Amino acid sequence: MEHAAAANGSCCNGNGATAASSPPPPPHVAMLATPGMGHLIPLAELAKRLASRHGVTTTLVTFASTASTTQRAFLSSLPPAISSLSLPPVDLSDLPRGAAIETLMSEECLRLVPALTSLLLDLKKTTRLVAFVADLFGADSLDAAAAAGVERRCIFFPTNLHVLTLILSLPELDATVAGEFRDLAEPLRLPGCVGIPGEDILMPLQDKTNPAYRWMVHHGQKYREAPEAILVNSFDAVEPGPAKILRQPAPGRPVVYPIGPLIQGGKEEDASSPCPCVEWLDRQPEKSVIFVSFGSGGALPAEQMRELALGLELSGQRFLWVVRSPSDEGTVNENYYDAQSKKDPFAYLPEGFIERTKDVGLVVPSWAPQIKVLAHRATGGFLTHCGWNSVLESLVYGVPMVAWPLFAEQRQNAVMLSEGIGAAIRVPESKGREKIAATVRELMEGEGKGAAVRAKVAELQKAAAEGLKEGGAAAAALAEVVDKWTAGEKN
Numbered sequence: 001m002e003h004a005a006a007a008n009g010s011c012c013n014g015n016g017a018t019a020a021s022s023p024p025p026p027p028h029v030a031m032l033a034t035p036g037m038g039h040l041i042p043l044a045e046l047a048k049r050l051a052s053r054h055g056v057t058t059t060l061v062t063f064a065s066t067a068s069t070t071q072r073a074f075l076s077s078l079p080p081a082i083s084s085l086s087l088p089p090v091d092l093s094d095l096p097r098g099a100a101i102e103t104l105m106s107e108e109c110l111r112l113v114p115a116l117t118s119l120l121l122d123l124k125k126t127t128r129l130v131a132f133v134a135d136l137f138g139a140d141s142l143d144a145a146a147a148a149g150v151e152r153r154c155i156f157f158p159t160n161l162h163v164l165t166l167i168l169s170l171p172e173l174d175a176t177v178a179g180e181f182r183d184l185a186e187p188l189r190l191p192g193c194v195g196i197p198g199e200d201i202l203m204p205l206q207d208k209t210n211p212a213y214r215w216m217v218h219h220g221q222k223y224r225e226a227p228e229a230i231l232v233n234s235f236d237a238v239e240p241g242p243a244k245i246l247r248q249p250a251p252g253r254p255v256v257y258p259i260g261p262l263i264q265g266g267k268e269e270d271a272s273s274p275c276p277c278v279e280w281l282d283r284q285p286e287k288s289v290i291f292v293s294f295g296s297g298g299a300l301p302a303e304q305m306r307e308l309a310l311g312l313e314l315s316g317q318r319f320l321w322v323v324r325s326p327s328d329e330g331t332v333n334e335n336y337y338d339a340q341s342k343k344d345p346f347a348y349l350p351e352g353f354i355e356r357t358k359d360v361g362l363v364v365p366s367w368a369p370q371i372k373v374l375a376h377r378a379t380g381g382f383l384t385h386c387g388w389n390s391v392l393e394s395l396v397y398g399v400p401m402v403a404w405p406l407f408a409e410q411r412q413n414a415v416m417l418s419e420g421i422g423a424a425i426r427v428p429e430s431k432g433r434e435k436i437a438a439t440v441r442e443l444m445e446g447e448g449k450g451a452a453v454r455a456k457v458a459e460l461q462k463a464a465a466e467g468l469k470e471g472g473a474a475a476a477a478l479a480e481v482v483d484k485w486t487a488g489e490k491n
Ligand code: UDP
Pocket: 036, 037, 038, 039, 041, 264, 293, 294, 295, 296, 297, 298, 322, 366, 367, 368, 369, 370, 371, 386, 387, 388, 389, 390, 391, 393
């Protein structure tokens, strides 16, 4: 096990007791991050918020399988109030080849319960451990926290209230929906939620014969029973329907706290490491560039990558595109565990594309500083895979979206954003170059739905900022959670 940052609990002994003159050690929280930068980043943001607003220190617990260069660099950049520990490697070789990412993460988590239990017992000896927080695929790890005697146990749900509503409903839906969701004649309507057409429902629910489906139902059941609270990285204005319902206490499920949007920092210029993306953006006119990115693990099939290139070119708009080698050349799972593209993604672009678009476009391999890009005055749109962090980041910086969902809950998010709240325009399913060009133009030039989407995003940007201010809805929700963690604590 390694410590990426200075251990913060070193000031106290096993019982959290200190010498008479020294102040009590800060309350400490252990958080389990399941694989994917998209899971780790918001959890780290929660840890930062707990440190800056509530004086709480954190240990982020990660899986050995995710120890990529990107992740290591990220962990070592965190403030000293946040330490990290890695769990030992787990043998998953008995699982079938091509097992879904949800299955891998859930199995890994379950098999790590004994190791996590002893890690938490050790942490109790060196810190004033007040709570354990698991992220969305970590429900089974709450058993480790219970076994280690950690009294306050929560889920941090890094996606939204629509998806949470669905997961909490899964035990009933499993019993009542015969056949596959994709064959439903009508959109699935859950309390307060935008109706989701069957084929857009959460990816791991699309094939009931796949073990990933069973895992999701299991998580739904576990979410209802195991945690005392579920903290959700969302806010009322972006999904008012489910927020109204889930904010009310209800028997048979834990209390739900919308505490978002929590997004990664990084807007500030770091003069020591000039960034080609930002330097290029500096030379572009205000709100003229569409940023194109598919999150930490997303990649397109080769044919769609080609159509997207030609569509961007045809749109005549300026663009900044993060390219990865195509998904048919590797698995999404690989990208998830390590965000670096294994092959040269430029080799898959149409011949002459880079040369033809060099005056209006910049293509970068694998990774871009997304926050700096979204915060930049030249960025006027975001073609996104609708990963929830990307959506929140776009809303915080007031950037309207083109939705191009790929997997996980992204299709559901695209429906909610485009047909629900109206913060995005969805690329038509055919994904041909003309349709892509037309959708990009609609957003960037404010044609069709473009103007309304821009106005809605400005409204949501304001609401998000209000909620996070001292006394705002999100800030108050988190304060209530911390009060519960520290009230009546047994030292
Ligand atoms: N990200 C980034 N640069 C990239 C790709 C992704 O900084 O080139 C960050 C992005 O800002 C977000 C996270 O990685 O915070 C991706 O999370 P999201 O939920 O959008 O998608 P996922 O990676 O889970 O599919």
